[in-house]
Amino acid sequence: MSSTQTARRVAEELLAPQAASTEAAGAVPRSHLDALAAAGLGRTGGADALAVLEELAAGDLATAFVWVQRIGVVRWLEQAGPAWASTLEDLRAGRLHAGIALQAALRPGPAAVVARRDDDGAFVLDGTVPWVTGWGLLDAVLLTARDGEDVFFLLLDARPDQEGPTLRGEPLDLVGVPASRTVELHLAGHRVPADRLVATGRHAALLAGDAAGLRTNGSLALGLVLRCVRALEGSPAADALGAQLDAARERLDAAGPAELPAARAAAVELAWRAAGALATATGSSAVIAGGLAERTVREALFLLVFGSRPAIKAALVAFLAR
Numbered sequence: 296m297s298s299t300q301t302a303r304r305v306a307e308e309l310l311a312p313q314a315a316s317t318e319a320a321g322a323v324p325r326s327h328l329d330a331l332a333a334a335g336l337g338r339t340g341g342a343d344a345l346a347v348l349e350e351l352a353a354g355d356l357a358t359a360f361v362w363v364q365r366i367g368v369v370r371w372l373e374q375a376g377p378a379w380a381s382t383l384e385d386l387r388a389g390r391l392h393a394g395i396a397l398q399a400a401l402r403p404g405p406a407a408v409v410a411r412r413d414d415d416g417a418f419v420l421d422g423t424v425p426w427v428t429g430w431g432l433l434d435a436v437l438l439t440a441r442d443g444e445d446v447f448f449l450l451l452d453a454r455p456d457q458e459g460p461t462l463r464g465e466p467l468d469l470v471g472v473p474a475s476r477t478v479e480l481h482l483a484g485h486r487v488p489a490d491r492l493v494a495t496g497r498h499a500a501l502l503a504g505d506a507a508g509l510r511t512n513g514s515l516a517l518g519l520v521l522r523c524v525r526a527l528e529g530s531p532a533a534d535a536l537g538a539q540l541d542a543a544r545e546r547l548d549a550a551g552p553a554e555l556p557a558a559r560a561a562a563v564e565l566a567w568r569a570a571g572a573l574a575t576a577t578g579s580s581a582v583i584a585g586g587l588a589e590r591t592v593r594e595a596l597f598l599l600v601f602g603s604r605p606a607i608k609a610a611l612v613a614f615l616a617r
């Protein structure tokens with residue numbers, strides 16, 4: 296069985312049937328992440344990882360969203376050399392679950408989190424990260440912090456017992472993917488040992504290279520479309536949306552950094568329309584809380600704004616306003 300088939304099986308047998316109760320509980324259960332890892336999905340990479348992500352998002356976007364965080368962490372750890380090999384293996388095997396918070400690296404202007412070194416070489420962090428997903432659920436977060444132009448990628452211990460006066464996650468009341476455990480993270484003199492430094496970079500260079508990494512999150516939108524196509528199976532709408540899904544995927548796969556923002560915008564616009572089609576086809580019951588169409592529309596709203604960049608936002612607003 297291919298990793299995509301495995302992902303589809305886990306999504307259909309575990310994630311989708313529990314998606315409504317997961318949302319009602321307000322948190323993706325850690326056992327979902329463990330199940331994905333036990334199925335070997337933590338070892339997929341490249342195109343396989345994207346196909347897996349699409350299947351998981353079709354089943355339950357909140358779980359897929361928490362799961363996708365690891366892809367960026369793996370990428371940075373792979374480049375970090377032998378010192379991080381065992382952490383990388385823990386991540387791939389599912390013994391460790393990790394998220395990522397890149398705002399300090401990828402936003403222009405003042406850093407969300409600033410770093411200074413204390414006498415032992417440890418990093419002392421201050422600031423507020425507006426969005427950190429998987430808080431309280433994950434073991435670690437790859438957090439970026441800046442000292443002027445220098446950017447530090449630090450693997451922060453993020454288990455619930457780490458919370459205290461220097462580190463506090465403030466839950467956000469989300470209408471889309473509320474089970475993603477997304478918080479605003481406050482750091483006040485939070486000390487991170489020097490050996491948690493995974494990588495360093497320069498802010499301008501990271502910003503310049505950012506567009507190259509925009510492909511992955513596109514698979515969340517593709518997954519939502521896939522869900523709608525399957526829910527509408529047998530109808531002309533399913534055929535039309537299915538053809539557009541294939542075209543959106545091909546466009547994303549072929550896009551280089553210059554084309555990725557428009558390709559991402561096109562995928563999200565398709566997800567938004569597919570969710571609308573599913574709601575319309577479902578009928579009046581789509582406005583009753585707890586149904587598939589209602590949840591899918593709220594998740595499509597999340598996709599309109601999540602992981603955006605100025606170029607994606609401009610292209611998407613232009614699409615929607617035409």
Ligand SMILES: Cc1cc2nc3c(=O)[nH]c(=O)nc-3n(C[C@H](O)[C@H](O)[C@H](O)COP(=O)(O)OP(=O)(O)OC[C@H]3O[C@@H](n4cnc5c(N)ncnc54)[C@H](O)[C@@H]3O)c2cc1C
Nearest residue numbers: 395396397398401402403426427428477600601602603605
């Ligand atoms: C539910 C949810 C969960 C999230 N979880 C995470 C997470 O776990 N980790 C994580 O890292 N992020 C996370 N995000 C953040 C997400 O990636 C941002 O939503 C995305 O970066 C878009 O930012 P924004 O819409 O908030 O705009 P902002 O980034 O707030 O834009 C502010 C200003 O900065 C400009 N700007 C922003 N970025 C750039 C850029 N690269 N180049 C030039 N100008 C720029 C904009 O034009 C604008 O003027 C999450 C978001 C949501 C909605």
